[in-house]
Amino acid sequence: MEQHSSSLSKGIDWVLVWLYIALVTIGLLSIFAATYHEGDPLVQSFLSLKTDYSRQLLWIGLSSVFATFILLIDSKFFPATANLWYAFGILLLLLVFPFHTTIKGTKSIIRFGSFNLQPAELCKVFVNLALAKYLSRIETDFKKTRSQLVAAAIAVFPALLAIAQSETGLALVYFSFFLVMFREGLPAAVLIIGFSLAVLVVATLLIEPNVLAIILTGAALLTLFFLRRQIKRDRSVLFYVVLIWAFCVGVQRFAVPFVFDHVFQPYQVKRIYDTIGKDYVPKDQTAALEIEQRNKGKKKGESDYNVKQSKIAIGSGGLLGKGLLKGTQTRYDFVPEQGTDFIFCTIGEGFGFVGSLVLLSIYLVMLMRIVSLAERQRSVFSRCYAYGVASILFFHIAINLCMTVGLAPVIGIPLPFISYGGTALLGFTILLFILIRLDADRQMVLR
């Protein structure tokens, strides 16, 4: 099909671009507010490349170069090379195992000189491309379980690799692709069951095992009572109810303790317990030792400390906030990781509830815009890709914000476009601008 315009700007969704610019600017300001030291010469430190904000500025420049390049690329390039990218991503992830450098407890970083590459971060884009490609294939009938399993495997395989690199947080992001699959026809039941399972797991942690068992049994009996007519008609209903009940009790009684004892690292279990507000008692000496070692050199109750300080920072912002560079919590390093994972504290403290609300609205508008963009695509590939972008962004935003306000366990994932971190910014930029590029050519049928 003929390219209608040689102009770069033709068909570009400027709303998204402006939202992107707004977010990146807010991010740069926040990093500046969190790390600027009084008395530093402003212009000099912005250009020196020695401070976080000047480095972020460099990354923003680099990202815009990449963005421009992506806009120059023919949109057919992406579906055409999607699988190649995926293979490349997996290769990168595998390369991590022999070539990683351990930084801050993660084993997921490859180092070239002073440049740190985190393949799991970039791999999101590749997985998104590959998944979109797979779902948009003419041969793929997503109603078939087999296709669904293949799609799930595409998303989950890199997640498993990330878990192997002790990057549980990043791995979690890959599960966001289930939202894409849901849009493409994955039965709602899968999501509902998944959600219910999550509720059950949390309930297991919160409630005494016996009490929970009694509650579950009670719920089952109640269901039987309400469904007694159906049961009279069809005995199999009874069978299903009992089966679900048995499964729930099984999860609550055996599966969850097993997963907590054998799958998760003790420190992760402790973080989960910290979030729901319960004391974690390590089951044996080695587990206790491991937590100890992880917290070596830190104050007692450190992982709890992060969330506490973060909540204090956000809470002390009040309605209108203390103003830029006025927040005591963030200015004087009470909040750890305040340039990266806890960057939202700077905004919450400096600009208060109103400022936070503005940021949340920008994000929400962006997500809504992406969903509408997705819905207006004529090609399945573009639609799937757009949903992928929305899901990834949404997962990052939701988990990061919930973590900083104390609703989720501390999982080290960045706030898109705002957190300090070159690879992450570059990754999100590429992710978004591929979408913008695809959208600009939405009139073309790519399938």
Next chain:
Amino acid sequence: MAVLNLSRSNIIRLIFIGIFLIVIVQLFNLQILSSQYKKLAEDNAIYPKRVYPNRGIIFDRKGKPILNNTILYDLTVTPAQVKNIDTLEFCQLMEIDTAEFRKRINDARFKNGPVRPSVFEDLLPPAQQAKLEENIYKYPGFTLVERPVRTYPYNAAAHIMGYVGEVDSNILRRSNFFYQLGDYAGRSGLEQYYEKVLMGQRGIQYMIKDNKNRIQGHYEKGVYDTPAIAGRNMRSYIDIEVQALAEKLLSHKIGSIVAIEPKTGGIIAMASSPNFDPNELTGPYKQKNYNKLVLDVSSPLINRGIKGMYPAGSTYKPLGALIGLDEGVIDPSSHIGCGGAYYGCNRPVKCTEHWAGHAASLRLAIAHSCNSFFSNTFRLTVDNPAIHSVRNGLTKWKDYMTAFGYGHRLGVDLPSEDGGNIPDTVAYDKEYRGSWNSCTMVTLGIGQDKMLVTPLQIANGICIVANKGYYYTPHFIKGIEGETPEDTVLNKFRRKHAVLTHIPDDVYNVVIDGMEDVTVVGTAKHITKIPGLNVCAKTGTAENKRVIDHKVLKLKDHSLFVCFAPRENPTIAVAVIVENGGFGATWAGPMAYLVLEKYLNDTLRADRQKEVERIANTNLMPSYLPRLQYITDSARAVAWFNITHDSAVVKKYWRKPHVPDTSGQSREQKPQTIMNAPREKPKRVKDSAVKEVPGRTREKT
């Protein structure tokens, strides 16, 4: 379900909105509803730094500062910043070895963490400080920090001034947490009594600190700060030169000199010996010096002016005469035939004079300090037929003594004053099971028996005689700078206690005549006079004994002397006690005269100056002290050994340096072998009314 009817894209939208709503609700909860976070954030980041003002200065009556403020330096270290320093050179400068250096750095790291400064060495000696100041740039991480310290330009009045020290948990609790850990407060003497005046008002600077408690600057540029207000200065009645003289006179002796201005109750001097240099307890070696003072059995830290309890001896006699006159049991012409002892009771009371006529009148009896006369007077007083019983008599007599300020705390403006002891019927009932009479306690009439008084009380009693019936509570402080009606602390010292003004002046005059005669024809006539000055005085020689090694040791008499002058218009009253100094006129008298001369004439004659040196260089330290020191030290060594099983200290008290044996059993014989000390031969004990228990005046540490 309605949700299921929506298109899948809308369901996804709903999920997005739902999660965002949850976050917004939590934000609303944190930022709008909860109020504690603001406070928590402030607690995190704002550090109210206390600013300590200079303490007030105390001036003497001529406006000379008795104590002053100066700056010494602490060396602090921030362990994390100590890098690339020449440790060896530094250690040479600090006069420590490298092991000690490492230990101190580790201690600092442990106490305050690596990034906060902790004290490496406090109160550097000036020479060391100067050397460090020059080279401090070579030692990153080390800083010199100013610290205000008291100095005492005259090296005198240590006991009166007291000292300033860090508050302990008791003070913290009692002050209702007005003080905080690390604050300094007056811990004894005037520093403690007038703490509220001297300390001034602490200021607060709100500082911003970071997550490692490092100060980052003023909060909001200091708009919430309150400035510190310096402590107020005080003027005292002390004449610092007289005080210094009194302390000098008492050197190498145990005793006390108290001089009071009778018209106001203002204390001119209060010396106590053994003494110490107040500057020793402020500087770099204060802990070392303090330990030495605490362990000394002659207890130099005790202010004997208010805590020494002595038999009043003959200095009581003028008061006894006044009581007798007021009760009407004697009159100025009363007399007694005394041939060297009083035989009115079973046991004779000896008198130093035995020539006939030395007690021919009250005036002569006072002048020659006749024991017979005053024993008799006392018996007449308590056996007064008008009162019917000796019990009532004793009670009545005690009332008089209480009015004279004996037997209870006077309320001087120093902490921890002692009240002395005036016995009452209860005390005798207890000792004699209710069967006693005036003969049992006849030596009360010559200031012995159970009567114990402090030098301050003796001086105050003589003030009452000089004032003819009234006194002001003895005190040091004349006025507070910028005094307002809210300063009530001095009010009680300005109230006149007109306790015995009902006794007519001519009765007082009889006693005062007698006291004047003491210096003319009486017991103190040999003391060198001051030209043109009529001094009224009374000597005292008090028996005393002490238990050492389970034996009662009769010691040399205490030498006492009281006087006031000039007779016509008394401006100074002096009480002197020299422990084991012998006759009152031998040591105490000349000392009192020197104090009088110095105060009244503002200077001493040249030959008097020599007399000062002679007295100051005379050693009258009691001979039991080395033995007592030995007992105390060895007992402490044994106690230490029992706790630690470390024989390093106790070793030198073992009887034999080394006993070669094979059984290994006798190695356990440590405590009972402490016997080879220089032991004083106990003198024969004569009967005596007073028994001084060892350790009575010793400070409990």
